[in-house]
Amino acid sequence: MLTAIYAILFYLATICLIGGLGIRIYQFANTPAPLKIPTTPAPKTRLGVGFRMFREVVFFQTLFNSNKWIWLFGVMFHLGLLLVVLRHLRYFTEPVWFWVELIQPFGIYAGFAMLAGLAGLLLRRIILAAIRYISAPSDYLMLILLMLIGASGFAMKYAVHTDIVAVKKFFLGLILFDWQPLPADMPLLVHLTLVALLMIIFPFSKLLHAPGIFFSPSLNQVDNAREKRHIVAWAADLEK
Amino acid sequence: MSEEIRSSTRTNDADHASDMDSFVDPLEMADLAPGCMSEMHSFEAAPEHQQKLGFPGELVDDWHDKAVAKMGDLVSKYKSLRVFLDSCVKCGACADKCHYGMGTGDPKNMPVARQDLFRSVYRRYYTTAGKYFPALVGARDLTTEVLDEWYSYFHQCSQCRRCSVYCPYGIDTAEISMAAREILDTIGRGQKYCNEIIGKVHELGNNLGLPEKAMRATLEDFEEDLEDETGLEIKLPLDVKGADILLVTPSADFFAEPHIDGLLGYAKVFHEAGASWTLSTTASEAANFGMFIGSYENMRKVSLRVRKAAEELGVKRIIFGECGHAWRVAYSFLNTLAGPFDFLDSNYPVPQHICEYTWDLVERGIIKFDKSKNDEYRLTFHDSCNVARGSGMGDKPGDQFEIPRNILKATCNNYFDMQENTIRKETVCCGGGGGLLTDDLLDLRKKGASPRMKALSNAREEHGVTHMAAICAICKSQFAKVMPGYDFEIDSILSVHQMVSNAIIMTGATNPDEDEEDDG
Ligand code: SF4
Ligand code: SF4
Numbered sequence: 204m205l206t207a208i209y210a211i212l213f214y215l216a217t218i219c220l221i222g223g224l225g226i227r228i229y230q231f232a233n234t235p236a237p238l239k240i241p242t243t244p245a246p247k248t249r250l251g252v253g254f255r256m257f258r259e260v261v262f263f264q265t266l267f268n269s270n271k272w273i274w275l276f277g278v279m280f281h282l283g284l285l286l287v288v289l290r291h292l293r294y295f296t297e298p299v300w301f302w303v304e305l306i307q308p309f310g311i312y313a314g315f316a317m318l319a320g321l322a323g324l325l326l327r328r329i330i331l332a333a334i335r336y337i338s339a340p341s342d343y344l345m346l347i348l349l350m351l352i353g354a355s356g357f358a359m360k361y362a363v364h365t366d367i368v369a370v371k372k373f374f375l376g377l378i379l380f381d382w383q384p385l386p387a388d389m390p391l392l393v394h395l396t397l398v399a400l401l402m403i404i405f406p407f408s409k410l411l412h413a414p415g416i417f418f419s420p421s422l423n424q425v426d427n428a429r430e431k432r433h434i435v436a437w438a439a440d441l442e443k
Numbered sequence: 444m445s446e447e448i449r450s451s452t453r454t455n456d457a458d459h460a461s462d463m464d465s466f467v468d469p470l471e472m473a474d475l476a477p478g479c480m481s482e483m484h485s486f487e488a489a490p491e492h493q494q495k496l497g498f499p500g501e502l503v504d505d506w507h508d509k510a511v512a513k514m515g516d517l518v519s520k521y522k523s524l525r526v527f528l529d530s531c532v533k534c535g536a537c538a539d540k541c542h543y544g545m546g547t548g549d550p551k552n553m554p555v556a557r558q559d560l561f562r563s564v565y566r567r568y569y570t571t572a573g574k575y576f577p578a579l580v581g582a583r584d585l586t587t588e589v590l591d592e593w594y595s596y597f598h599q600c601s602q603c604r605r606c607s608v609y610c611p612y613g614i615d616t617a618e619i620s621m622a623a624r625e626i627l628d629t630i631g632r633g634q635k636y637c638n639e640i641i642g643k644v645h646e647l648g649n650n651l652g653l654p655e656k657a658m659r660a661t662l663e664d665f666e667e668d669l670e671d672e673t674g675l676e677i678k679l680p681l682d683v684k685g686a687d688i689l690l691v692t693p694s695a696d697f698f699a700e701p702h703i704d705g706l707l708g709y710a711k712v713f714h715e716a717g718a719s720w721t722l723s724t725t726a727s728e729a730a731n732f733g734m735f736i737g738s739y740e741n742m743r744k745v746s747l748r749v750r751k752a753a754e755e756l757g758v759k760r761i762i763f764g765e766c767g768h769a770w771r772v773a774y775s776f777l778n779t780l781a782g783p784f785d786f787l788d789s790n791y792p793v794p795q796h797i798c799e800y801t802w803d804l805v806e807r808g809i810i811k812f813d814k815s816k817n818d819e820y821r822l823t824f825h826d827s828c829n830v831a832r833g834s835g836m837g838d839k840p841g842d843q844f845e846i847p848r849n850i851l852k853a854t855c856n857n858y859f860d861m862q863e864n865t866i867r868k869e870t871v872c873c874g875g876g877g878g879l880l881t882d883d884l885l886d887l888r889k890k891g892a893s894p895r896m897k898a899l900s901n902a903r904e905e906h907g908v909t910h911m912a913a914i915c916a917i918c919k920s921q922f923a924k925v926m927p928g929y930d931f932e933i934d935s936i937l938s939v940h941q942m943v944s945n946a947i948i949m950t951g952a953t954n955p956d957e958d959e960e961d962d963g
C-alpha cells in the first residue's frame with residue numbers, strides 16, 4: 204500500500220516536473236524578443252555571451268557584485284544542493300558511477316553548507332525590513348520546505364537509520380517499472396513526500412529562475428544591433 | 444531658492460553629514476517610509492493627447508478586462524516580460540539599487556517591489572499558483588486602487604536599468620514599467636507629459652513643437668554668433684539635399700542652455716572636418732518618447748521619420764547628437780524599427796554617435812584642441828543611463844564610457860571621475876529620465892537626483908570639481924534644475940561638445956578670444 208502510494212506519487216511528481224518545466228521552457232523559448240535589450244556593456248559575439256552566461260550561472264558574478272551576503276548564502280545553498288543531488292545519484296544507478304562514489308564524503312559537508320545557506324537566506328528575509336517587505340508567504344515556505352528536506356535527510360543519516368539498500372531497490376524498481384517495497388521509516392517518508400512536493404511546485408513557482416536565466420534577454424543577447432538587423436515576426440508584420 | 448530645494452529634499456543622516464563638509468555615501472538608502480510617495484501623481488493626459496496616439500481619451504468602461512487582456516498580449520509578445528515576471532526570486536539584491544528608492548525611502552520604489560505591483564496582477568490572472576492560492580504567492584486582483592498605484596509608481600521609474608545591472612537574472616524593471624504604461628495608455632490613463640510630446644513629434648517633427656520657420660531663424664542666429672566668435676562662416680545647414688551626413692539631435696539643442704553650446708560644438712567639428720552635413724525639419728528631434736510609454740508602434744512611427752528624412756535628403760550617414768534615451772533607441776532599436784539602412788554608406792555604423800564621430804577625428808589628427816581654453820573647469824562626467832546600460836559606442840563593449848571621457852580629457856586639463864560605483868555601468872540616474880522631466884514630478888526628481896548629487900559633491904570635496912559634463916538632453920535639463928540645491932551654479936552642467944567647442948582649434952579663425960564675454 205505504502206509502496207504503491209509513493210510509487211504513484213513519484214511518477215506524478217516526475218511527470219509534473221518534466222512536463223511543467225517543458226511547457227514553461229517552451230514558452231520562454233518561443234516568446235519573441237522584439238528589441239535588442241542586452242544590459243550593456245554586453246558581449247559583441249555569441250561566444251562572448253556564452254562566457255557571460257557561464258560566469259552568471261556558475262559563479263553568480265552579478266550577485267557577487269551587488270550583494271556579498273546574498274551571494275555567499277546563495278552559493279552555499281546552490282553548490283551544496285548540487286553536490287547533494289549528485290551524491291543521491293547512487294540511489295538511482297547500478298553500478299554506482301565512479302565519480303559519484305568519489306564525491307560521497309563531500310556530499311555530507313555539502314548538506315551542511317546547504318542548510319546553513321538556507322538558514323542565512325531565511326534570516327535575511329525575516330530580519331531585514333526591506334526584504335521582509337518584498338516577501339510573500341510562499342517565499343518563506345520555499346526556504347522552509349528546502350530546509351525540512353535537508354533536515355529529514357540528515358535525520359535518516361544521524362538519528363533513525365534507514366535501510367538505504369531497500370530505498371535504492373525501491374527507486375531502481377520505479378525506473379524499471381518493477382515495484383519493490385519501500386521501508387516505512389518516518390524520516391524517509393517525510394523526506395520523500397517533501398521532495399515530491401518540491402518537484403510538483405517547481406514549474407509553478409519562482410524556482411523557474413533556473414531555466415529563466417538562460418532566456419533572459421538582458422543577459423543572453425548579443426550587442427550587435429547596428430551590425431545585424433533584429434526583427435521578430437509580429438514586428439515584421441507591422442511593416443506590411 | 445537653494446534653501447528651499449534643500450529643505451524639501453528628504454533629510455537623513457547623509458544630508459546632515461554633507462553639511463559638515465565630510466564625505467557621505469551617495470548610495471545610502473533613506474529609511475523605509477511605506478507610502479511616502481504614493482501621492483506623487485504626474486498629470487494624466489487629456490483626451491486630445493491620448494487620441495492623437497490612438498489611445499482612448501479616458502478610462503474605458505471595460506478597463507478591467509481590457510487591461511488584463513493587454514497584459515496577456517504583452518506577455519506573449521515580449522520575452523523579457525515573461526521571463527522577468529516568472530524568474531524573480533525576491534532575493535532583494537536590487538532592493539537598494541534604485542536612486543528613487545535611495546532618495547525617497549518608499550519601499551515601492553525598490554525595483555523588486557515596483558515589479559511586484561505588476562507581477563502580483565500577472566500572477567493572479569496568468570499563473571496557476573496565483574489563480575488558486577493568491578494569498579500564498581502575493582497575487583491580487585486588478586482594482587482601481589491597483590491602477591492608481593501603477594500610475595503613481597510606474598511614473599516614478601526613469602527606466603534607467605540600474606536595477607538590471609545588479610539582478611542575477613538581469614531582470615530589468617524598465618521593461619515592466621514600459622509594459623505597465625502601455626497598459627495604462629490602452630485603457631485611457633496615459634501620462635500628459637509623454638503623450639503630449641509624442642503628439643507634437645508626430646505633428647511637427649520635434650518635441651518642442653518648433654515649426655520650420657522658427658528653427659531656420661534660430662540656426663541663422665547661431666551662424667552669426669559663430670562668425671562673431673571665430674570670423675569663420677560656420678554653417679548650420681537645414682534640409683540640404685545631397686549632404687553626406689544627417690544630424691539628428693534633441694530639439695533642446697536648438698534653444699536651451701547648456702544644450703546649445705553643444706550644438707555649436709558639433710557645427711565647429713563638422714566645419715573643421717570639412718564635412719557636408721545637414722539638419723532636417725521633419726526629423727528635428729532625436730528624442731523618442733515612444734520608448735518611455737513602451738509603445739512599439741509609437742516608437743516605430745517616430746523612428747521612421749528619421750529614415751524618411753535620410754531618404755529624402757539623400758544622405759550617406761546618420762549621426763545622432765547628445766541624447767541619452769535617443770541614443771538607446773538609435774543604437775539598439777533603430778535598425779529594427781526603421782531598417783534596413785542599406786541605402787546608406789556601409790562604411791559607417793548606422794547610426795553613429797556624435798562622440799564617435801568627433802573622437803575618430805581627434806584620433807586621426809584632423810581636429811586639435813587647445814586644452815588651456817578649458818582651464819577654468821575642473822570637470823567630471825555623468826554617464827547617462829541609457830547610453831551606459833542600454834547602448835554602446837565604438838567597437839568594444841564599454842566604449843560608451845571611454846569615448847566621451849577621451850574627448851573630455853583631450854579638451855581639458857582637469858578631469859576627475861566620481862566615485863566608482865556611481866559611474867560607468869553603475870551610474871546613478873539624473874532623476875529626470877524616462878518621461879519624468881515634468882514639473883509635476885519635481886519633488887520626486889529632486890529626491891531621485893540625490894545619489895548623483897551627493898557623489899558630485901564628494902568629487903567637489905575631493906578634487907575641487909566645479910563642473911559636470913553629460914551627453915543627454917534630459918540629464919542636462921534635470922541637473923540645471925537640481926544643482927542649485929547642492930550649491931552648484933546652474934551652469935555647472937555642460938554638454939561634452941561645449942568643451943569641444945571651447946577648445947577646438949579652428950583653422951583660419953580670427954582673434955577667437957575677444958568679444959566673447961558679452962553674449963557668453
Ligand atoms: S535582484 Fe532580481 S531576482 Fe532579486 S529581487 Fe531583484 S529582481 Fe528579483
Ligand atoms: S529602472 Fe531605474 S528607476 Fe526604474 S526601478 Fe530600476 S533602478 Fe529604479
Ligand code: SF4
Nearest residue numbers: 767827828873876917
Ligand atoms: S535622463 Fe539621463 S540619467 Fe536620467 S535616465 Fe535618461 S539618460 Fe539616464
